[in-house]
Structures are given as structure tokens and as C-alpha cells.
Amino acid sequence: MRLLSWNVAGLRAGPGPAGLGALGGDVICLQETRVTRDLLEEPLAMVDGYNSYFSFCRTRSGYSGVATFCKDSATPLAAEEGLSGLLAQPGEGGAVGCYGDLGAFTPQELKALDSEGRAVITHHRIRTSAQQETTLTVINVYCPRADPQRPERTAYQASFYRLLQGRAEALLRDGGHVVILGDINTSHRPIDHCEPGDLEAFQEHPGRRWLDGFLWVPDGPPGQGLFVDTFRLLHPSQPYAFTCWRIDTGARLTNYGTRLDYVLADRALALAELRDARVLPEVPGSDHCPVLAELAATFLPARRCPPLCTRHMPEFAGTQQKLSRFLVRVERGVGATCQAAGAGRGCSTQRGRRPPRGQGDLLSYFRASQGQLRTGTTPNALGQSGQEPAQDAPGHRTQEMAQDAPGQGGQWEPCNGLVPRELMMGQAAGTQDSCPARWRAVLPGPAPPPCCPAHRQPCALRTVRKPGPNRGRRFYVCAQPPGRPSDPRARCDFFRWASKGHS
Numbered sequence: 001m002r003l004l005s006w007n008v009a010g011l012r013a014g015p016g017p018a019g020l021g022a023l024g025g026d027v028i029c030l031q032e033t034r035v036t037r038d039l040l041e042e043p044l045a046m047v048d049g050y051n052s053y054f055s056f057c058r059t060r061s062g063y064s065g066v067a068t069f070c071k072d073s074a075t076p077l078a079a080e081e082g083l084s085g086l087l088a089q090p091g092e093g094g095a096v097g098c099y100g101d102l103g104a105f106t107p108q109e110l111k112a113l114d115s116e117g118r119a120v121i122t123h124h125r126i127r128t129s130a131q132q133e134t135t136l137t138v139i140n141v142y143c144p145r146a147d148p149q150r151p152e153r154t155a156y157q158a159s160f161y162r163l164l165q166g167r168a169e170a171l172l173r174d175g176g177h178v179v180i181l182g183d184i185n186t187s188h189r190p191i192d193h194c195e196p197g198d199l200e201a202f203q204e205h206p207g208r209r210w211l212d213g214f215l216w217v218p219d220g221p222p223g224q225g226l227f228v229d230t231f232r233l234l235h236p237s238q239p240y241a242f243t244c245w246r247i248d249t250g251a252r253l254t255n256y257g258t259r260l261d262y263v264l265a266d267r268a269l270a271l272a273e274l275r276d277a278r279v280l281p282e283v284p285g286s287d288h289c290p291v292l293a294e295l296a297a298t299f300l301p302a303r304r305c306p307p308l309c310t311r312h313m314p315e316f317a318g319t320q321q322k323l324s325r326f327l328v329r330v331e332r333g334v335g336a337t338c339q340a341a342g343a344g345r346g347c348s349t350q351r352g353r354r355p356p357r358g359q360g361d362l363l364s365y366f367r368a369s370q371g372q373l374r375t376g377t378t379p380n381a382l383g384q385s386g387q388e389p390a391q392d393a394p395g396h397r398t399q400e401m402a403q404d405a406p407g408q409g410g411q412w413e414p415c416n417g418l419v420p421r422e423l424m425m426g427q428a429a430g431t432q433d434s435c436p437a438r439w440r441a442v443l444p445g446p447a448p449p450p451c452c453p454a455h456r457q458p459c460a461l462r463t464v465r466k467p468g469p470n471r472g473r474r475f476y477v478c479a480q481p482p483g484r485p486s487d488p489r490a491r492c493d494f495f496r497w498a499s500k501g502h503s
Contacts, residue, residue, distance in 0.1 A: 001074070001126070001295050003138070005181035005261055007031040007244070007288035011067065012039075015285050017047045023283075023290060026074045026299060027122070029140035029181040033065035045310040052310045055081040057117040065117040066182070068140045074299035076122035077135075079308040082114035083121075083160075083167045093306030096123045096137060100170030105163065113156075113163055118142045120308075121167075126177075129273060129296035135176030136269075136297070139168060143185045146207060154206065157185070161210045172226060177269040180227065183244075183288065184262050186211060188229065191239055192259035194251075194484075216267050228270040230263045230277040230293045241279050244288045246482075254483030254490050255281070263293040273297045452478040454492035461498060474498040 004025035008014035011033040020028060028050075035044070036056050045052055050069040053076075057064040070076055078093040084102065088095035102110065119141045126136045141164060146154040164180070172178045186207030190196035202208070216224040217232070235241065242257035251257055263277060276294040283290050305311055449458045460479040464470045476496045483490025 001026045001297055001299055002292060003027050003029075003179060003181060003263060003295070004290055004292040005029045005031070005140070005183075005263060006283075006290035007142070007183040007261060007286060008033065009286040009288065010034045011044055011065075012041075017043055019285065020047055020069060021049065025069075025292065026071050027124075027138055027181075028069040029120075029138070030067045030069070031065075031140070031142035031183045033067050033117075034062045035065055036061050040310075042316055045313070045316055051075055051305045053079045053081075053120050053122060053306075053308045054310060055087075055117040055120045058115045060116075063116070064142060066120050066140050066142050068120045068122055068138065070122060070124075071299075073301050074124060075301040075303075075305055076124045076138075077302045077306070078123040079306040080121045080123075081117075081119070081308060083119045083139075083141075083163050084110040084114050086110055086114055089307045091307050093302075093304075094308065096121050096171070098167070098170040098174045100166040102166070105159070109159060110163075113160055116144070118144065118160065119164075125300040125302070126297045127300055133300065136299075137171045137176060137178045139164070139171075139178065139180045139182075141180060141182035141184070143183060145185045158206055158210070161207070161214075165210075165214055169226060172266050178227075178266050179269070179293075180262070180264040181291075182262070183260055184211070184264075185260055187258040187260060188212075188215070189232075191237070192241070194240075194242065194256045194258065194482075215264070226266055227264045228267050230265050230270055230274055231259075231279065231291065233270055233274065234277050242281070243279050243291055247287045250481035251483070252281075252287075252481075254481050254487050256481065256483045256490070261288055261291045263291055265293065265295075269295070269297075450476055450496060452480075452492050452494035454478065454494065455480055459494065459496070 002025050004023055004027070006015075006023075006028070008030050009032050011030065012035060014030075014033075015023070033054070035054075037054075039061075040054065040056075045054070047069060050071055052067055052069045054067045055065060068079075076093075078096045080089075080094070080096045081087040084105075085095070085097075085099045105113075119139065121140070122138045124136045124138065125133065127133050143164070144153060144157045144160055146157045148154070168178050168180060184207075186205070187193040188208060188211045190199060190202055193202070196202045214225040214227060216226065216228050218236075231241065240255055241259055242255060243259050243261040245252040245255075245257035259279070261279075265274065273295040274293060275296055276292075278292055280290045280292065310316055449461060451457060452459055455478065457479055459476040462475055462477055464473045464475070475498055476494070478491045478494045480489060480491040
């Protein structure tokens with residue numbers, strides 16, 4: 001079996017049905033789908049050959065969310081949204097069970113932890129390589145990020161980790177096997193981070209301390225956790241195996257990132273069935289890349305999909321149609337007509353319709369000129385009294401935009417009579433400079449950025465955002481993406497303040 005996890009950073013802009021099929025996973029766990037129930041469309045919910053299970057954020061639109069896609073040959077026995085059991089559905093297959101001890105959480109905390117759409121659990125029957133039938137529970141999670149500027153989110157992450165661990169260990173104690181796939185949002189070891197910094201401070205991070213107690217490693221101290229990082233089990237010392245990069249700095253080009261995405265299997269399953277574990281940085285489409293694990297065991301599909309499956313949603317089951325199915329998109333181009341049912345009267349648009357009275361057209365402030373500037377000015381413009389704006393000479397085009405076609409010579413110029421003196425003087429002197437060049441002579445604009453000495457490329461202009469005395473100041477740095485010092489493609493240490501008087 002092939003288990004795959006991917007933070008897609010938005011399902012609607014992500015891989016799409018064809019991309020999911022190309023990944024080839026038997027179970028594909030997606031995080032950060034950023035869709036809510038009302039925005040879920042049939043092409044994303046009903047992928048050919050798969051049955052899907054979604055958890056939506058209930059507090060914000062376009063935020064968080066996870067989805068699990070199971071091949072029809074891996075149809076689960078049961079499926080459940082969330083970790084606490086509060087969102088379980090009634091009926092056969094609507095709840096996976098085994099919630100562990102929830103006494104450490106208040107009802108309000110459990111509701112809050114499951115309100116952001118961060119977990120979907122599917123329960124499968126499998127056959128191991130030893131030909132034994134058992135169960136496998138797949139937990140798809142998008143763990144929250146600990147924001148240093150928001151202490152409440154750090155506490156929220158810690159509570160989510162504790163709830164995840166309690167549920168996973170309870171399922172394991174009940175028998176069968178458990179695999180956790182997803183964006184854990186913490187890089188475990190210094191080898192998993194491009195800038196670990198001070199190692200003591202790095203290892204004291206609360207998320208890393210939780211992983212230390214949750215995971216088991218070979219030759220580790222006694223009393224370790226029950227789960228295994230499948231990638232590090234097979235590749236304990238492989239460097240630069242990152243799964244997440246900053247898009248705004250282009251750090252993926254230099255592979256300067258972190259490893260936040262994991263496939264965590266229970267120890268017995270990993271030691272007996274794990275055959276491969278990889279990261280797939282060559283797959284584009286997100287600031288994360290997919291990660292996968294291949295196990296020797298095989299799925300035994302259930303006869304029918306559990307209630308959480310999108311096939312049972314009324315809008316996709318054929319029992320209730322979406323309102324949008326009764327409406328037709330109206331094209332607003334020239335000559336378009338309304339085609340919605342029952343909207344046949346008075347819906348055609350008018351070609352060349354002018355703006356209503358009192359509302360100006362932006363193009364009316366410009367006219368095309370055959371290489372000559374309008375020389376008429378007002379007394380207030382250049383200080384010349386009594387001169388009226390010049391009328392358009394014969395052969396000049398008027399400012400009616402509808403009659404001007406591109407490619408007939410001339411340029412659009414301001415026709416409000418306010419022409420800088422330098423442009424008039426240049427025209428009167430018979431200079432042949434182009435209009436843009438004359439405008440640049442009057443309004444030269446900002447100076448070009450300096451070039452960094454290492455790459456001989458124009459630098460990038462940045463602004464200090466951090467609080468402090470330099471907040472708001474602008475500076476130049478090398479425009480290359482960050483990276484290791486040994487990488488010639490990486491950003492050099494060039495720095496210069498943009499404002500004068502600073503060094």
C-alpha cells in the first residue's frame with residue numbers, strides 16, 4: 001500500500017483531480033484545503049476512482065481544513081471527523097471510537113480543538129505480508145502552528161498535540177495498527193531545519209519536546225514513544241530532506257527549508273511492513289511537497305462507503321441539486337445576452353454604451369496625437385495670460401476612443417492643457433526625442449537599485465517590519481533566495497540602507 005500526505009495550501013488552486021490521480025496513492029491525505037462545505041465543488045469532491053472525506057473549518061472561511069481520498073480498493077470501514085468524538089456521525093461506520101481519557105479537557109476545549117477542521121480519521125481492514133487480517137486506522141492531521149507573537153496559539157498547539165497523542169494511543173491499545181499522516185508543523189531534529197541556530201534552544205521548543213516523547217528511535221533510551229518517524233527510520237542521517245519552503249524568498253530553488261510533514265506509524269507496523277519512505281520535492285503546486293510511505297500490507301475494501309463520505313452529501317448524491325445548477329454564468333462581453341432560464345426580457349447589453357451622466361470615462365482624459373504635443377495652456381498652468389487651449393488641427397484624431405484603433409501611430413497623451421514647460425520647449429525646439437523620454441527627463445523616478453558584488457544582479461528593496469527604532473526603514477539586499485553559504489545560487493551578505501545618510 002502507498003500512503004501519501006501533502007499540504008496543498010488550497011485545494012481549489014492545488015493539484016486537481018488529475019493531479020491526485022497522478023500521485024498514485026492508495027490513501028492520500030491533504031491538509032490546508034481552505035474550503036468550506038458551501039465552496040466544495042463536485043470535481044474536487046468526487047474524484048474518479050476515489051471516495052473522499054472532508055473536515056471543514058467552522059470558525060473561518062478559507063482557512064485550514066483536511067481531506068482524505070481513499071481509492072475504491074481501500075474503502076474504509078468507518079470514517080470520522082475530528083479527534084474528540086464530538087463530530088462523529090450516528091449509524092454504522094459513522095464513528096471510529098477509542099477516544100481515550102478526555103478528562104484533562106473541558107467540553108469547550110474539545111469543541112475548540114475540533115472546530116478548525118484539522119483531522120479526519122479513516123478505519124480500514126488490511127492484510128499484512130504475513131497474510132494476517134487486521135485493521136489500520138489512518139489519522140490525517142493538520143497541526144496548528146505555534147505563533148511566537150500569540151501565546152494562545154502556542155497553548156492551542158500543545159493541547160492539540162496532547163489530544164492527538166491520546167487518541168492515537170487509545171486506538172493502538174484497542175488492537176490493530178495506526179498511522180498518522182500530515183503537517184505536524186514542527187521540525188523534529190536540527191537535521192530537519194535549515195537554520196537550527198542554538199541547539200539547546202532548538203531542542204527546548206515545546207513541539208520538539210512533545211515529538212521526543214511521542215516517537216521511538218532505534219538504540220534510543222528506554223521508555224520511548226509508540227510511534228516511528230518512517231522517513232528517519234530508513235534515512236536517519238539524510239540531510240536537506242525538507243518538505244516546506246518560503247515562497248516569498250524563492251527558497252525552494254536552493255532547498256532552504258524545513259521538514260514539517262511526516263508519516264508516523266506504530267512501531268510494530270513500521271518494523272514489519274515498511275518498505276519505503278520518501279519526500280517528493282519535485283512535485284510542484286504548494287509551499288510544501290508530498291511525503292509518502294510504502295508498506296507491504298494491502299487494503300481489503302469495505303462494501304460501502306461510511307456516512308462521512310462526500311458521496312452521501314445531498315448536493316452530490318443526486319437527491320438535492322445545488323442552486324448554482326439552475327443558473328447560467330452570464331458573459332459580460334459585447335453583445336452578450338442573458339441566458340438564464342426565465343430571464344429572456346431586457347437582458348441584452350448595448351454595444352458602445354456611454355457612461356451615465358456625471359460619471360467620467362478614464363479614457364476621456366487622453367487623446368491620440370500624431371507625434372505632436374498639445375501646446376494650448378491655461379493661465380494657471382504656465383503663467384501665460386490670455387492664451388486659449390489650441391483646437392485640434394485638421395487631420396488630428398479626436399479623443400473619442402471608439403474611433404481609435406491600435407497600430408495607427410501616435411500615443412495617448414493628457415489633453416487637459418496641463419503640459420510641463422520642458423515638454424513644450426522640447427517640442428518647440430524641434431527635438432526628435434520620444435514622448436516617454438521627455439517625461440523621464442521631467443520625472444526621472446527612483447534611482448536604479450544597486451547590484452550586489454557577488455552576483456552582479458540588481459538588489460531587492462525591503463522594508464523593516466520588526467518593532468524597533470528601524471521599523472519602516474527601507475534597505476537593499478541581494479535578490480537571490482536564501483541558502484547555504486556553499487551554494488553559489490544563494491543570497492550573499494550584501495546590505496545597504498536605501499535612504500541617504502545611513503551606512
